[in-house]
Amino acid sequence: MVNSFTIKWGDLFFNVEGERVVKRAFFSKVPKFDFKENELSERLKRYFRGEEVDFECEFDLDLPSFTTKVLERVLEIPYGKVSTYGELAKELKTSPRAIGRALGRNPIAVLIPCHRVVSKNCIGGYSWGVEIKRALLRLEGIDIS
DNA sequence: GAAAGTAAAAAAT
DNA sequence: ATTTTTTACTTTC
Numbered sequence: 023m024v025n026s027f028t029i030k031w032g033d034l035f036f037n038v039e040g041e042r043v044v045k046r047a048f049f050s051k052v053p054k055f056d057f058k059e060n061e062l063s064e065r066l067k068r069y070f071r072g073e074e075v076d077f078e079c080e081f082d083l084d085l086p087s088f089t090t091k092v093l094e095r096v097l098e099i100p101y102g103k104v105s106t107y108g109e110l111a112k113e114l115k116t117s118p119r120a121i122g123r124a125l126g127r128n129p130i131a132v133l134i135p136c137h138r139v140v141s142k143n144c145i146g147g148y149s150w151g152v153e154i155k156r157a158l159l160r161l162e163g164i165d166i167s
Numbered sequence: 168g169a170a171a172g173t174a175a176a177a178a179a180t
Numbered sequence: 181a182t183t184t185t186t187t188a189c190t191t192t193c
Binding site (some may be wrong): 043086089107116117118119120121123124127165 | 187188189190191
Binding site (some may be wrong): 117118122136139141 | 172173174177
C-alpha cells in the first residue's frame with residue numbers, strides 16, 4: 023500500500039508492506055493517497071520534528087548489486103553526520119561518480135539518508151532539489167555554507 | 168560490447 | 181575563486 027506523510031516541503035510518499043518499505047519513497051506536491059499511521063510514520067514524524075531517530079526499517083528493493091552496496095553503506099552514516107562521495111568511494115573501492123550515480127538512483131528518500139552524503143566542498147546534489155537536502159541537514163543540526 | 172551519463176575531483180586559468 | 185578538463189565508475193542499449 024502507499025503511505026503518505028505531509029511535511030513542510032510537500033508530501034513524502036512511500037510504499038509499505040506491513041512494516042517493510044517496498045520499492046520507493048519520494049517527494050511530491052500532489053497528495054492523492056490515503057495516509058495511514060504505522061510504526062514508521064511515527065518515527066518519521068519524530069524525525070521531522072527534529073529528534074534523532076533510528077528508522078530501523080527493512081527494505082525490499084530490487085536494485086543492481088552495486089547500488090545496494092552503496093545504499094547499505096550510506097545507511098550506516100549516523101544521525102547528524104555527513105560523509106563525502108570521495109570517502110564512500112574509498113571505502114567501497116570505487117569512484118565518487120559511481121557513488122553519486124548510485125545515490126541518485128536511490129529510490130527511498132530520507133529513509134536511506136542519501137542527503138547525508140555531500141561533496142567535498144559544497145553540498146552536492148539532490149534529486150528532489152538541494153533546498154530539501156539542505157533543510158534535511160539542518161534538521162540534523164548541520165549547517166551547509 | 169560499446170556508448171552515455173554522472174549529486175566528482177583535479178588542474179589550469 | 182572560478183572555469184575547464186579529466187576521470188572512473190555504472191547503467192542501458
